[in-house]
């Protein structure tokens with residue numbers, strides 16, 4: 492996509508998110524806070540649907556996963572043991588003239604300020620963890636950090652999971668939650684935020700089987716991208732040539748965002764790095780005893796790591812569609828029904844005809860009881876309502892008209908993508924939609 496075209500598409504998506512109430516700038520009325528975003532009703536619903544789908548696929552539908560919801564604040568020793576305190580940093584340099592700061596590795600010319608052309612200062616490492624103090628005394632012993640990844644909240648609970656549930660290898664721990672990184676240059680809407688949500692799995696294995704299990708998760712991650720509606724030819728698997736020193740193999744799942752191809756998810760074989768480091772630093776034995784072979788060893792770990800906010804952004808970007816319907820230009824969000832924030836909207840043809848409204852309200856209540864995310868809409872004329880529902884990606888609209896009441900007890904069901912309308916008997920509506928979903 493040409494640069495102008497891609498900028499326009501991002502602007503269109505951001506503007507739709509604000510207009511229709513998906514995502515707003517964090518602390519907007521105070522001028523915002525860079526790198527923070529607030530989800531509103533429809534954005535929350537979209538995010539919840541993706542999160543719930545992930546949890547069902549990777550936790551509830553399996554027999555080898557244990558859910559975790561660990562504290563965001565952790566003992567600072569955790570981050571010393573993993574190397575985050577000494578090494579979780581990006582190179583930063585400051586312009587000597589305008590004092591603006593940039594990530595040195597993202598600059599075309601690291602000696603010249605991209606904003607004012609001034610001379611850049613020396614590049615320094617900048618730690619990305621947000622530091623805070625826990626308790627009333629602020630000294631070195633009270634330091635804590637907002638976690639920069641959810642992963643460590645699982646590794647530190649490995650022994651608890653083992654002692655409580657006695658799982659046999661291989662098994663996984665799964666967690667969804669916030670992570671925080673003081674990114675030097677937050678950018679591209681929610682793509683690089685300072686506060687974001689991750690969905691991570693730490694899958695513990697006997698190293699003998701790592702290749703097979705890695706392949707299993709590679710396929711599961713690829714399937715997940717399709718299930719949430721990402722276009723097959725927009726998702727790429729990129730083998731990292733030189734993975735981080737603790738990883739034997741890493742694949743990045745990249746996505747064709749409007750601003751270019753960029754990382755969506757990661758899959759890494761982290762060896763026994765994390766558990767070994769925690770065992771050494773805490774002095775707690777984190778070995779596993781294989782009861783059949785009587786072998787004792789530190790399990791190795793395969794880590795599928797997903798960004799939830801990046802998933803939402805990718806879904807928004809692939810769903811955003813402009814076309815012409817009935818000779819008029821329109822915008823619609825082509826969400827798959829499983830993750831659409833609203834599944835069905837019900838309208839009375841006219842809002843000032845009590846019989847139509849009453850009938851429509853009855854249908855709305857029945858459908859809502861069955862499908863949950865159903866909306867009643869009687870604002871403006873039907874054409875306007877269709878536009879609104881198209882923009883929030885509602886797959887189907889149901890209209891109650893005079894024929895419904897006077898003639899056939901049928902309603903018009905309209906398909907978002909094709910605009911096609913069909914008459915369906917009221918008593919068949921639930922089974923009709925069950926088939927479609």
Ligand code: GAP
Pocket residue numbers: 639640641642672674681682683684685686687688689691754755756757794796797798799800801
């Ligand atoms: N535990 C491994 C880990 O945290 P990562 O590649 O640094 O690996 C995993 O992060 C995922 O988290 C990324 O693939 C991305 O989806 C998401 N992510 C990372 N930094 C982010 C940021 N600043 N804003 C939004 N999402 C981010």
